[in-house]
Amino acid sequence: MRRPEVGGREAGREARRPLVVAVDGGGSRTRLWVLDPEGRLLGRGEAGSSNLTAAGVEVAARAVTEAAERAGLRSAGPGESLEPAGPASPGTTGARGGTGWLDGPVAVVALALAGADREPEAGRMRARVEGLFPGSSVELVHDGVGALLAGTLGGPGLLLLAGTGSLALALGPEGQEVRAGGWGYLLGDEGSGYWIGREAIRAALRAHDGRGPATGLTTVLREAAGLEDVTALVGPVHRGERDRGWIARLARPVVEAADAGDTVAARILDDAAGELALLVRAVLERAAFLAPLETVPVVAAGGLFRLGPSWGRRVAGALAREAPRARLAERVQDPVVGAAYLALRRFHGELPEEVIERLHTLRQGGQGGRRAPAGGGLLQPV
C-alpha cells in the first residue's frame, strides 16, 4: 500500500537526482549504502542478519528495511515500500541513526546476500525487495560475488574467502561464475576458521584417546573454553552451545600454538593453507577467461587474513606451490563496495572512470571523493 502522493512532491520529482542502493548481508549483519549515480556516498545504515539460508527471507527483508531507514530512506510501516523522504540538506550523509532524509527516486537496488545462490529463497527475496522499492531495478547476487567485485571493481581476478567458511570464486566477462568449495561446515569449508578450530579439537581428543600425539592444543582449548577437560567440549559443540563462530575463532590460538612450536598445530595450519591453495588452483584451472593472464590477482576476504605473518607465509607458500600464477593482493575490507559497483553498473551500463575512482576511494574508507594514490589500495593481505 503506497501512501497517497502529495501534489508538490509529485510535481518536483523530475528535478530530483535518482539514487542507487547497495546492500551487503551475511550471517551477522546487513550493511546498506545509498549513493548518487556518480558514486558519492549519501547515506548508510546497518542492521542484523540477512543470510537467506540461516535467517530466512522475512528476517532478511526486515533487516534491509531497517538498514534503509537508518541510511535515510523512509517506510510507511512494516512491510511497506521504502521511499526517499523530502529534500536532503546539502552535505547530508544520512548517518546511521536515521537523521538526514534523502531525496530522489531509487533507480537501482543491488544486494549481495549470503544464501542468494539458492532457490527458492533467492526468488522470494527478489520479489520482497521489488515490493520494498517499487519501480526500481533489483539485482540480487550471493555475498561471494559482492566480495569479489569489491576487490576487483570489475577487473580480472579471483576471490579467496577464508572466514568461518571457505570458497574460491571467479566471474567471467559474460557473467560466468566459476566456484570451488563453499559446501558448508558438514561437507566442505576446508581450510576455513571453522575447519581449523574443529581440527584442533579433534587433535586434542585424539591425543586424549592415545590415537594421536600429545599436543599443546589440549591446554589451548581448555583455556579457551574455560574447562578442566577437553572432552567436556564435546557436548556443548554438538548442542550448539559452542557455535561455529566460536569454533572458527579458535584459529587464532591455533596460530599462536604453532608459533610457540606445537607441531600438531603447525600441521593443521599447513593442511589448511594447502586446502585454500587447492581452492584457488581449482578455479584457475576451470576459468578459461583467466587463462590469458600471466598473473591473476587474488582478492582475499574473511577473518583468516588477519591472523598475522606466520599464517600469511603459510598461505603464500601453499599458493606458490599449488597455483604459482596467483598473486595475493587485495584484502576486502568493505564488501558493500561490491554491491555498490553492481548497482552503479546497472545504472550506467558501463561505469565511467570517475565513478570507478570514487568506488576505489570508498574502499579505502573515504567518502567517495578522490582516488587514493596508486598502489594504496593493494593491501598486504596478512
Place this chain on the structure above:
Amino acid sequence: MRRPEVGGREAGREARRPLVVAVDGGGSRTRLWVLDPEGRLLGRGEAGSSNLTAAGVEVAARAVTEAAERAGLRSAGPGESLEPAGPASPGTTGARGGTGWLDGPVAVVALALAGADREPEAGRMRARVEGLFPGSSVELVHDGVGALLAGTLGGPGLLLLAGTGSLALALGPEGQEVRAGGWGYLLGDEGSGYWIGREAIRAALRAHDGRGPATGLTTVLREAAGLEDVTALVGPVHRGERDRGWIARLARPVVEAADAGDTVAARILDDAAGELALLVRAVLERAAFLAPLETVPVVAAGGLFRLGPSWGRRVAGALAREAPRARLAERVQDPVVGAAYLALRRFHGELPEEVIERLHTLRQGGQGGRRAPAGGGLLQPV
C-alpha cells in the same frame, strides 16, 4: 499413586519368583526383556528411542514404560509404577503386544542406554526408573557397556562399535572403563558409517570442483539420492533432510563402488578401517588389565560389520597392522543380552555357570535353554 493392593495378591507375594528386567536403548528403538533369576526369558517388549541425549529423559522413560507393558508388566497410568500383573500361565513369554501378564516382584532393573554416560541426564533417568519400579535395584550404563557385555558375558575383551558412530571400549575387573572415540559426528566417529558416507559426499564434491580426482562415487551418490547433481545434496544434508542415518547407509554403496574398482572409494574404506584399528590399538595400549592376554577378543557391534567380505578383509588387515593382539571374534546380534547379564549379576552377585549358559543361548536367538555347541557363538564378524 499406587493402586490399592488386593489382599489375595499381597498374601501370595512371598511365594512368587522375583523377576529381573533388562533394557537396551538407542537412537531408534528400545528393547526390554523380563527374565527369571535363572536367565529364562519370560517376556519381551519393544518401543521407540530411549537415547538420553537425543530423545531426552521423559521420552526415554515413556519408551521404557511402553516396552515393559508390551513385555507383560502393567502400569496404572502414564508415569505410574510398573508391576507384574497376576500369575503368568506356565510357558508364557509375554510376547510383544501385551498378552501374558507376568507374576512376581521386579528385583533388579538394568538399562544400557545411549547417552547414559552423561550427567545430569543419567541421574534424572535413574530416578525416573526407580519411580517406575519401586523397591527394585536399578543399574544404568551406556549402550557401549551393554554391547561389550553382550559379547563377553563378563569375560575379558574389547568392544569395537562401528555403526552410525564409532567407539572402542574395554571394562576392567574393578569396573574401570577404557574408551577411545565416540566423540560424535562433528568431532569424532572416525571410520563409522556416517564418516564413510560423509567422506564419499566430500570426495564427489571435490571431484566436482576439480580439487580431487574424478570418481564413480559421483554416480553412486546421484543414484542413492535421486538427484541430477551431487551438489544438490549440500542443502538437504545441512538442513537434516538427509539425516545421519541416511548418510551412514551410504557405506554399503561405497563398498560396492570399491569392489567395482573405484580407487577413491577404496581409499576412503582403507582410511576407515585404519581409523577403527587405531581405536582398538588406543584401548589396548591404555587398558593395563588386558596386558596379560596374549590375544584379546574383539566384540564387533554395529551395522558396519554386515558389509561383506571385502570390507571385512580391510578391517582384519588394519587390525593385523595396528593391533596384532586383537582377534575379531564375536559379532553382537542382540545387545540387550548385555543388560540381562548386568541385571542377573546384580541379582546373584556372581553368576552361576548355568545362568551364563542360558545367556549364551539367548545370544544365539534361543529362548534361554541349553548352550549352543562350543564355538558356535563365535560368529564370523563379516
